[in-house]
Amino acid sequence: MSGHGPSAEDVAEEQAHFRQVVTTFRQYRQYSLSANTRRRKDFYSLPIPHQKLLKEIGWYQKLGDVDDAILSNADFLEEIVDNTEIFSGSVDEPVGGDADMAGEHGDEHAGPADAHFHDAHTHEHGSHAHSHGPHSHGHPHAHERVVGSSSVPAHEHRQKVSEPDMDKLRSTLKQFVRDWSAEGQKERDETYGPILDALEEQFKDLPEERRADVQVLVPGAGLGRLTWEVINRGFSCQGNEFSYFMLLSSFFILNRTTATNQWSIYPHIHSFSNLQNSASLLQPVMIPDVIPGNRKPGPDFSQVAGDFEEVYGLRQEDQAQAWDAVLTCFFIDTAKNIVSYLEILHHLLAPGGVWINFGPLLWHFENNHTKDISIELNLDEIKVLAEKIGFKIEKEKLVRTTYVGHPDSMLHHVYDCAFWTATKI
Ligand SMILES: C[S@@+](CC[C@H](N)C(=O)[O-])C[C@H]1O[C@@H](n2cnc3c(N)ncnc32)[C@H](O)[C@@H]1O
Numbered sequence: 001m002s003g004h005g006p007s008a009e010d011v012a013e014e015q016a017h018f019r020q021v022v023t024t025f026r027q028y029r030q031y032s033l034s035a036n037t038r039r040r041k042d043f044y045s046l047p048i049p050h051q052k053l054l055k056e057i058g059w060y061q062k063l064g065d066v067d068d069a070i071l072s073n074a075d076f077l078e079e080i081v082d083n084t085e086i087f088s089g090s091v092d093e094p095v096g097g098d099a100d101m102a103g104e105h106g107d108e109h110a111g112p113a114d115a116h117f118h119d120a121h122t123h124e125h126g127s128h129a130h131s132h133g134p135h136s137h138g139h140p141h142a143h144e145r146v147v148g149s150s151s152v153p154a155h156e157h158r159q160k161v162s163e164p165d166m167d168k169l170r171s172t173l174k175q176f177v178r179d180w181s182a183e184g185q186k187e188r189d190e191t192y193g194p195i196l197d198a199l200e201e202q203f204k205d206l207p208e209e210r211r212a213d214v215q216v217l218v219p220g221a222g223l224g225r226l227t228w229e230v231i232n233r234g235f236s237c238q239g240n241e242f243s244y245f246m247l248l249s250s251f252f253i254l255n256r257t258t259a260t261n262q263w264s265i266y267p268h269i270h271s272f273s274n275l276q277n278s279a280s281l282l283q284p285v286m287i288p289d290v291i292p293g294n295r296k297p298g299p300d301f302s303q304v305a306g307d308f309e310e311v312y313g314l315r316q317e318d319q320a321q322a323w324d325a326v327l328t329c330f331f332i333d334t335a336k337n338i339v340s341y342l343e344i345l346h347h348l349l350a351p352g353g354v355w356i357n358f359g360p361l362l363w364h365f366e367n368n369h370t371k372d373i374s375i376e377l378n379l380d381e382i383k384v385l386a387e388k389i390g391f392k393i394e395k396e397k398l399v400r401t402t403y404v405g406h407p408d409s410m411l412h413h414v415y416d417c418a419f420w421t422a423t424k425i
Contacts, residue, residue: 017244020159023161028070031161032074039063062282065278069282073265076265113254117251117302168243170267171404173267175404177287179225180225185289196226196233198354202325202356214235215237216327217325221240222250223250228295232296238304239304240311251303259291260288261287263287266285267406268281277408308344322348323348323350325356326349326353326356328345328359330359334364336365336372336375338377339375351424353423353424357422359418361376383396391424393422
């Protein structure tokens with residue numbers, strides 16, 4: 001990879017951010033129990049007859065069930081951050097393990113899914129103002145920036161965590177449902193289905209045994225299911241992510257899973273709003289629905305940590321025309337400058353290569369508080385822009401779907417997502 005390495009300050013900042021994310025995982029237990037304790041306190045502030053009625057309908061007892069579910073989630077989340085050895089460039093202590101998050105040209109091994117994790121050594125990014133999923137308190141959030149490496153300091157338990165970070169962690173639990181549970185199948189069929197169909201259609205004339213030669217890139221790969229599905233169809237695939245919440249979690253599920261339904265999580269316990277009954281609050285979700293290691297052998301599978309624009313930008317000459325297909329799923333609206341994203345997509349693709357897009361236009365940086373720029377285009381404008389940059393858009397349609405939706409909720413966020421395939425001309 002060309003370009004300059006990060007400065008010492010950048011590295012220190014990344015390490016501090018990494019420690020903050022790990023601390024958020026570790027503080028989940030206490031933080032969430034405290035939120036439930038608030039409910040108990042409110043209960044005891046009520047007149048005794050009201051308390052009696054709430055006990056009679058089972059509301060008070062339910063708080064104990066939520067505590068149990070929090071403890072179970074906490075055990076799972078702590079296991080994830082007990083597996084931070086991918087960040088092997090640690091400053092604090094040497095870490096081992098069977099998979100590295102290596103530098104661009106470092107050695108790496110991988111666990112069951114054989115997903116190689118790379119750290120592209122990029123740095124800081126602004127925080128996002130919007131996310132695609134619903135949030136318990138209506139606060140927007142997004143998974144934000146990542147990279148670099150570090151290990152967990154001994155004093156981490158004394159560090160404070162922020163509500164926005166904790167919100168990202170709660171969203172990560174929901175993202176597990178989308179990507180790695182049987183309950184997420186419908187959403188995956190609606191979202192990843194058209195993308196994968198278009199990819200197979202694009203390479204339908206290629207003999208099956210040559211599919212591993214096809215290089216597919218998935219920017220903003222989240223928890224890695226789309227990337228895995230691409231591999232499982234025999235194509236080589238690289239995911240790119242810049243959120244430590246996502247990177248730690250995807251590494252864990254891809255490389256540390258040995259059985260289906262190995263973990264049960266409780267993704268819906270953090271808000272009591274818009275629920276029809278207690279079952280929908282306390283419903284456990286088993287993950288994963290597949291063993292990631294049981295995938296088609298042959299194709300290369302890697303995950304690169306870093307900002308899309310920095311890792312694959314126009315200055316990265318080795319990335320020019322390096323990809324046969326780029327799949328953007330709920331990703332293009334993470335752009336501050338969409339013109340730059342489209343230019344990079346064009347730069348990445350080999351002539352005749354295909355960009356397959358699926359997603360809404362919920363511009364993440366619109367009205368941000370971080371003084372980041374944000375250029376928000378509508379769908380028509382994006383299509384005209386793409387043509388001007390050198391794409392021919394085909395197979396366009398709108399597809400109705402949800403994003404980390406809770407099917408039992410009384411509130412649903414539904415998107416009419418833009419889907420297209422665009423050939424580099
Ligand atoms: C809305 S999520 C979609 C995740 C996944 N594609 C899916 O459909 O479930 C957008 C993802 O892109 C990642 N992301 C946003 N901006 C990015 C950037 N500049 N570079 C790399 N990843 C980015 C976020 O961390 C987040 O995981």
